[in-house]
Amino acid sequence: MISGISIYHILTLTSILFFIGVYGFITRKNLIAILISIELILNASVINFVIFNTYLYPNRLEGVFFSIFIIAIAAAESALAVSIIVSFYRMIASVAVKDTETLKY
């Protein structure tokens, strides 16, 4: 608990962070940038977990556990994603989204 800062302030911050992530996810052309946007979304939710735990249930620790899980999974995920992007780059020499439209039609 940080004095002078209510849960609303922090939730506003995380919401902004989340939507920045979403916006980035949708609009970025570069796969790496999209990955970074996903990290932003994950970070926003991690903060939410911790904040809810701290502000609403100060005697318990489940929110913190989950945040650690998420960080671990996010790390694994970015490692995987980056490796996919790297191999992708090897194949088509590009990390732009528009070059990946092989799912079309």
Add this chain to the structure above:
Amino acid sequence: MDILSLFIVAPIITVAVLLFAKNLNQSRIISLIGSLVQLGMAINLMFAYLAERASGNSAIMVFTKSFVWFKSLNIRYDIGADGITVFMIILASIVVLAGVFISWKINDLPKEFFISLIVLATGVYGFFISLDLFLMFLFFEVAVIPMYLLIGIWGSGPKENSAMKLTIMLMGASALLLVGILGLYFYSSPDGALTFNILEISKVNIPAEVQHYLFPVVFIGFAVIGALFPFHTWSPSGHASAPTAVSMLHAGVLMKLGGYGVFRVAMFLLPIGAKEWSWFFIILSVIGVVYGALAAIKQTDLKYINAYSSVSHLGLVLFALLMLNKTTWNGAIIQSLSHGFMTALFFALIGMIYERTHTRDVRELGGLLKVIPFISVIYVIAGLASLGLPGFSGFVAEMTIFVGAFQHVDLFHRVATIIGATVIVITAVYILRVVGMMLMGPVKKEAYNLLPQATWYEKTGVFLLLIPIIIIGTMPLWISDIITESIKPFIERML
């Protein structure tokens, strides 16, 4: 193994054996044996049926068998036969056998051709014997799908297009049919024990307003394959592109599924809907009858002429069914049989002529009577049969239909009948036009003088089809009596 299930097992065994055939000769011998066995079984079935009836069994269906297939939905393997089934099976087996003879010299992929042909036959047999709507639908699809391959692979002309059109239209019809069948299924029992069995459903009275919606769905679903105007367009192009044996089987047998289904399912299970809608479909079928015949006059491709003539003749079947009385129904069944044999014969002859002259355009043919007398004489006979000459099956069928249709006293039915009856002249016009242009007159091309005569297998195929036409035409009494007997429960439900 009961006598009806054999009709599904025997073709499957034939197909299984065919898989091991190495060349044309082996494939055709195996198919020949297979279809001979089926014809034997069909004739045996007829005698067994007569014996069964003679022994006093007066159930609607005899030789019934029933096994559970999907318990949760109460889908069952229900089969049975009455006189109409028996004749339809005989028709199918004769046409299949003749088709094997006519395809004696098929060159590319003979094994696969015969396999598709016999799979198609399996579907047809299965359709005729099923008493379970779901089973019936299944066999319907089994009969339709090989058609795509047979036309698409072995056909001629714009075959892919025709095959596609045919399959898509028939699939569209199947979709309607499935809706109709499900509708019937969900109203099949008031107390929740739903069933697909035709005989069971016929015992409940489906509410009139439901029948009002279900009848057109089921009717059109079946009638598309029976070439109901305006859903007939798959048939001319499909026939024109199909190889000979397939046209025979298709026009001769497959198109009969429509009339048979209408009779067995739509009319029997939805009598109130049938009465309500009959005027509308009578108009469509009369249009089909006259229109098919008139359109045939202007065609130049022999197969198109015959395809439009099928539209006209099968329109008469639907017309007769919609007239809803015993005599016309009798006529409808005889017309189905008669048209099956006649049109198969026509397509066989057209195939022979095409094989020799490499054209089906009547304007390029001429004087064939002089150079290939056997084929031409049979063509004339088939033509005369088709235009309803007494002594051939067509006359018996048409007269039964017209006499029956005239038993309605109101003006609408009378006018429809009279308009329908004009078809006997129009038919004469297009048949004689072809006979005059193609068979008579001077020999058109020098090369035609060297055309080979009919071979033994062609003659056998032709006689197989011609004999039943003459039998029905000259001795109709016993056939019509058997059919009348079988129609009785159906007409009673209608009245």
Add this chain to the structure above:
Amino acid sequence: MDFSYTVLIPLIPLFVFLVVGIFSNYLNPKVAGAIGVLGLSTTTLLSLYTAYKYFFEVGKVNEVYQTIIGTKTTWIHFSEVLHIDMGVLLDPISIMMLVVVSSISLMVHIYSLGYMKGEIGFNRYYAFLSLFTFSMYSLVVATNIFQMYIFWELVGVSSFLLIGYYYDKPSAVAAAKKAFIVTRFADIGFLIGILILSFYAGTFDFQELNNPQGSLILNGVGSSFMGLSVIAWALILMFMGGAGKSAMFPLHIWLPDAMEGPTPVSALIHAATMVVAGVYLVARMFPLYYFIDGGFVLQIVAYVGAFTSLFAGVIACTQNDIKRVLAFSTMSQIGYMMLALGVSGFSGHEGLGYMAAMFHLFTHAMFKALLFLGAGSVIHAVHSNMMKDMGGLRKYMPISNITFLIAALAISGIPPFAGFFSKDEILVAALEKSPLLFAIEWAVAGVTAFYMFRIYFGIFWGKENSYAHTPHESPWVMTIPLMFLALMSIVAGFIPFSEFIAADRMPFEAHFNILVSTVSASVGVVGIVVAWIFYKSENNIPERVSKAFGAFYTWAFHKFYFDELYLFVTKKIIFNGVSASFAWFDKKVVDDGMIGIGNATLNTSEKIKKLQSGKFQDYATWFILGAIALTLYFLSKN
């Protein structure tokens, strides 16, 4: 007495047909011909025997000729009451027809041995002749209207096959087609008539339909349609069928063209037997025609007959093909028979017309067959149908000359030849009913004599042509039938027909009207004299006369353009108009409509497939927008 053996009369020719037809490739033509003649002789003997037994021994009970059913078997059931039987019905007119058909057919069979000798397809010819004879026998002995219809169709197809006998000749093919289609068109009327009649009567059977005390005649007039009872309409429609077969105006156009067939065929089918089937039909149904609506339909029959006889007689005067002249003459004479039926009453002397029609049918069969066979003999000698290729043949062909002359005198109504008596009865009957009809027929009698002697003089007298090889008399197989028929043309008139045939089956005494007979014979003589002046020796009178008639002559020469009219209607309107537009409609509207449904599906899919862009960011956008929309929805709902 048991008449069940009569079933053999039709069955023997059927058997001959099957044997000769199936083995036509293997049989020696001589054997085939012999089988045909032998079979026909047997049936002729049977027919004559039946006639003798019937007319002189068992037929008459209490002065009324009975109807005897020789044999009957059910062919098919339509419903509880309607069924078609196949059987043999014997009564005066059917037996008379049996005699006519068998004797003419036998003569034609014998004659054809010579005429068709060496033709390719000789066996086929005999097979078809037998088929025709079988069908014609079965038609005349029909026990019910539907049996009659069945064999009506079969004689039609035999006629088709025989007209198209020279199938590599386009004109013969066209003629065969035309004959079949025109008669078939008329048959629709016949069929619908049968349907109506059988619906109201509940039976096809002649005996029940025709019973003057039967329910149909007594109560059938109930419902009406456009001022006439439904039964009367049925009878009119049936007469349409009869008019088609008997080449009555306006369904006559097929008969002249039918002359493309071999000449003996024309003699048998298109002169003596099949074309009178229409007359026979009306005679067979006569009680109905007479009693329903007070005989209104009979008036139609009478006027159609009278008009046709005049119309055809006029055309016959202008034609140059001798077979065509004979064809128009046949139409004209059948018109006489129809007229006679039309003016006839029912009982006693009033029924004279009925008797006269049958009488004329009988005598006409003899002399017209003779004319055709004589013409055939001439054609055989000079290898042409056209009058301009003939002339002066009396020196070379004495038997043909004499027999043809006898026939021409008979048809012209000169006593004591057969035609005189029968035509005389018709004129008497017509006079009793209507002076107008009498006047027409009287004029036609003169016209008949004129055109008949026109061709007689043209063939056997006139300027002698230069022939490539000298014509000679035909072999004896051809002349014997000629002589037999000539004999019949002389004596047939003396048969007291009214003793045997009457509408009500009760024989009566036909009075000889000396005034009418003098008038009719004299007009015949005038016709002959005119023809003699015109054509006996070469001169330019005919040309001048035809010039004088001007446009009318051209009209008549072109058969009043009826062929062209029909051709216009069928080719231009039905083929190119209706049928072609239907074919177009099918391709462009119905088929393209179905294809259009397919294409619409394709287009829709083309449009909406853009949604499936393959960019996961697009999918995510939609996902998020969807999530937001759902969120807003639930929020606003609370």
